[in-house]
Amino acid sequence: MRRLYAALISAVLLVSCSSDDVSVRTCPADYVSTLCGTLSDHSFSNGNVYPATALPWGMHSWSPMTSDKAEGWFYRYEAHKITGFKQAHQPSPWIGDYGQIAIMPLRNTDDYPADRRASLFSHKSEQAKPYLYSVYLADHDIRIEIAPSERAAAIRLTYPESGESGFVLDALSPRSEVSIEDGLITGRTDNNCGGVPDNFANYFVVKSSKPVTSFNVEGDDAIAGFGGTGRGEQVTLYIASSFISPEQARRNLLEVEGRSFDEVRDAAKDRWNEVLGRIEVSGGSEEQMRTFYSCLYRAALFPRKFYEIDADGRPVHYSPFNGEVRPGTLYTDSGSWDVFRAQCPLLNLVYPETASEIIESYAGIARENDFLPEWASPGHRNCMIGNNSASIVADGIVKGLSNLSKELEDTLFATIVHGCTNVHPEIPSSGRLGHEYYDSLGYIPCDAGIRESVARTLEYAYNDWCIYRLGEALGRSESETAPFKSRSGNYRNVFDPATRLMRGRLSDGSFEPEFSPYKWGGVFTEGNAWHYSWSVLHDVEGLISLMGGKDGFTEMLDSVFVVPPVYDDSYYGRRIHEIAEMQAADMGNYAHGNQPAQHIIYLYDYAGQPHKAQYWVREVMDRLYSCAPDGYCGDEDNGQTSAWYVFSALGFYPVCPISGEYAIGSPLFTKATLHLSNGRNVTIKARDNSPANRYISVARKNGRRFDGHFVSYEELMDGVRLDFRMSSRPDTE
Numbered sequence: 180m181r182r183l184y185a186a187l188i189s190a191v192l193l194v195s196c197s198s199d200d201v202s203v204r205t206c207p208a209d210y211v212s213t214l215c216g217t218l219s220d221h222s223f224s225n226g227n228v229y230p231a232t233a234l235p236w237g238m239h240s241w242s243p244m245t246s247d248k249a250e251g252w253f254y255r256y257e258a259h260k261i262t263g264f265k266q267a268h269q270p271s272p273w274i275g276d277y278g279q280i281a282i283m284p285l286r287n288t289d290d291y292p293a294d295r296r297a298s299l300f301s302h303k304s305e306q307a308k309p310y311l312y313s314v315y316l317a318d319h320d321i322r323i324e325i326a327p328s329e330r331a332a333a334i335r336l337t338y339p340e341s342g343e344s345g346f347v348l349d350a351l352s353p354r355s356e357v358s359i360e361d362g363l364i365t366g367r368t369d370n371n372c373g374g375v376p377d378n379f380a381n382y383f384v385v386k387s388s389k390p391v392t393s394f395n396v397e398g399d400d401a402i403a404g405f406g407g408t409g410r411g412e413q414v415t416l417y418i419a420s421s422f423i424s425p426e427q428a429r430r431n432l433l434e435v436e437g438r439s440f441d442e443v444r445d446a447a448k449d450r451w452n453e454v455l456g457r458i459e460v461s462g463g464s465e466e467q468m469r470t471f472y473s474c475l476y477r478a479a480l481f482p483r484k485f486y487e488i489d490a491d492g493r494p495v496h497y498s499p500f501n502g503e504v505r506p507g508t509l510y511t512d513s514g515s516w517d518v519f520r521a522q523c524p525l526l527n528l529v530y531p532e533t534a535s536e537i538i539e540s541y542a543g544i545a546r547e548n549d550f551l552p553e554w555a556s557p558g559h560r561n562c563m564i565g566n567n568s569a570s571i572v573a574d575g576i577v578k579g580l581s582n583l584s585k586e587l588e589d590t591l592f593a594t595i596v597h598g599c600t601n602v603h604p605e606i607p608s609s610g611r612l613g614h615e616y617y618d619s620l621g622y623i624p625c626d627a628g629i630r631e632s633v634a635r636t637l638e639y640a641y642n643d644w645c646i647y648r649l650g651e652a653l654g655r656s657e658s659e660t661a662p663f664k665s666r667s668g669n670y671r672n673v674f675d676p677a678t679r680l681m682r683g684r685l686s687d688g689s690f691e692p693e694f695s696p697y698k699w700g701g702v703f704t705e706g707n708a709w710h711y712s713w714s715v716l717h718d719v720e721g722l723i724s725l726m727g728g729k730d731g732f733t734e735m736l737d738s739v740f741v742v743p744p745v746y747d748d749s750y751y752g753r754r755i756h757e758i759a760e761m762q763a764a765d766m767g768n769y770a771h772g773n774q775p776a777q778h779i780i781y782l783y784d785y786a787g788q789p790h791k792a793q794y795w796v797r798e799v800m801d802r803l804y805s806c807a808p809d810g811y812c813g814d815e816d817n818g819q820t821s822a823w824y825v826f827s828a829l830g831f832y833p834v835c836p837i838s839g840e841y842a843i844g845s846p847l848f849t850k851a852t853l854h855l856s857n858g859r860n861v862t863i864k865a866r867d868n869s870p871a872n873r874y875i876s877v878a879r880k881n882g883r884r885f886d887g888h889f890v891s892y893e894e895l896m897d898g899v900r901l902d903f904r905m906s907s908r909p910d911t912e
């Protein structure tokens with residue numbers, strides 16, 4: 180059935196790519212710039228991403244490098260020299276890379292040392308697309324073009340006339356091995372930043388279309404020479420790697436071996452057009468189209484497929500959780516704290532076949548060790564807080580996307596429940612740090628030596644609600660689910676009625692005496708009370724009543740944008756980049772550059788003031804996003820910040836993923852069509868739309884007028900038609 184739907188979608192796209200309609204004259208993949216978000220550094224993030232050329236969710240990404248040392252910021256848009264082209268697996272500069280190798284073509288193989296191989300380049304001689312990265316290396320007079328498959332790539336090199344042409348393969352680790360036999364270069368590297376057992380390795384294989392006539396290994400560099408090339412002579416390198424074995428790497432090479440470079444590139448382009456084309460938008464500016472598809476591309480890169488296909492055509496993976504080779508799929512390289520909010524809900528809605536593989540992957544992890552990772556790269560990493568993997572699993576299962584057996588669903592549920600009363604022995608961000616306090620007091624006290632105590636309490640409460648809903652969906656007994664339902668109200672225990680904000684609480688029940696709503700960190704995670712007081716995704720009604728009803732609630736919500744962008748960074752001792760990005764946005768204390776705040780604009784819908792949501796959603800889309808290298812307003816974070824834009828441009832957002840309720844904002848395009856995998860289409864039309872006409876004056880659902888502020892998952896899956904008339908005047912009633 181699923182194959183049939185995929186075929187249907189492909190048919191739709193082939194039509195749209197060849198259409199005469201001006202709005203679709205270019206294929207969606209050509210609207211994407213992979214450079215969007217690459218002008219970033221430690222202290223100020225405009226995305227903190229690298230230009231990844233890869234297939235959607237592909238096992239390897241390829242990216243130019245501008246740094247000559249191993250560092251998270253290995254690519255900087257403003258650099259003038261490229262040092263190599265890396266097979267990268269890095270999900271975030273803060274987490275680092277693993278199993279990486281790099282290629283650099285050379286006019287003269289004597290120039291292989293790191294300080295001599297770097298070449299001048301210009302963005303004017305570059306194409307940075309998801310399916311192709313191409314650049315002219317001025318100092319070598321060589322053009323390089325890279326086209327990806329899921330686990331391999333074709334690299335076409337156009338050489339000048341030279342008697343010593345070749346390339347260097349850098350295994351980027353002193354513990355690497357590389358050799359050549361019968362013209363096939365093979366090797367292994369085990370570089371990583373953690374999250375792997377001792378037997379971890381990336382096994383690579385390189386085959387050249389032109390015979391390699393000289394081969395030397397110097398340290399971790401393998402220098403391959405062709406003996407000479409004529410001017411304009413093209414050589415194609417076919418390169419693949421495996422986390423399982425050298426034999427599997429050879430099998431993965433079959434993804435590209437025997438195909439021309441153009442065939443590999445065109446297949447990658449077709450795949451991206453199929454994925455990106457599931458959403459068609461029109462009636463916006465060229466710039467908005469580019470931003471939209473660049474965001475949709477980022478939202479479809481992670482989590483990364485870490486599984487491979489064995490000789491019998493079955494998925495198989497190296498487990499970074501127990502070091503064994505296991506059957507089944509595995510996805511990695513993402514943080515649940517970020518992506519449970521909008522990126523996973525976007526996959527669930529638009530790419531359910533991938534979403535159901537991700538759930539299958541979590542079930543595999545549950546059999547390979549005792550905990551689900553909250554940050555994975557490729558195994559458990561110590562980063563961020565909460566049990567938000569429960570949200571991802573519950574969202575998929577509640578929406579009927581699980582293909583798991585009853586037994587596997589039970590294993591998955593048991594592992595999630597186990598994680599609520601245990602902490603991973605080495606990686607404390609997996610499991611539930613502070614569960615003893617949370618279970619006995621109903622909150623984590625701020626004097627118990629557990630940092631980010633309020634943020635943890637709020638997230639555990641939401642996570643408990645997710646587990647309650649998951650248990651219900653799996654038919655678990657009420658006695659099993661009731662405690663989770665009851666604990667989901669624990670957010671109330673850190674709400675201070677005097678300030679109407681979430682606030683640190685001591686073990687004796689009193690609130691932390693020193694309190695500033697502008698203080699970042701401490702009891703919160705990369706945010707302050709203005710950001711975290713809204714982290715009650717599952718019970719906004721309850722939060723509204725705590726804040727004194729709709730009037731009190733909107734007064735507090737207005738304040739987020741009205742208070743000056745002042746901050747207290749005493750907890751960190753420096754202005755962390757998230758603070759700088761909030762301050763620079765000129766939106767008061769609203770911090771769109773980090774995840775805890777990304778749903779709060781939509782809370783205006785719950786308080787009956789949707790025109791304010793419409794105003795702010797458009798401010799954020801218009802001012803904080805673009806398709807330029809500085810096109811994000813903080814860390815992009817594995818598709819989450821991009822998914823916010825994709826949903827918001829469509830006109831709705833999943834404030835609480837599992838609720839199946841999407842809050843309506845302000846659609847950006849005159850028309851958007853969502854091609855669902857069940858063969859139905861969601862269409863969103865916004866007449867008279869413009870930057871000034873951002874307010875909804877009339878709304879129709881399937882032709883019938885409606886005044887609600889929400890659309891449901893069921894309505895979307897049925898193929899709802901939403902028709903809006905846009906106006907420059909807010910409808911305050």
Ligand code: CA
Pocket residue numbers: 517772773774814816
């Ligand atoms: Ca972040």
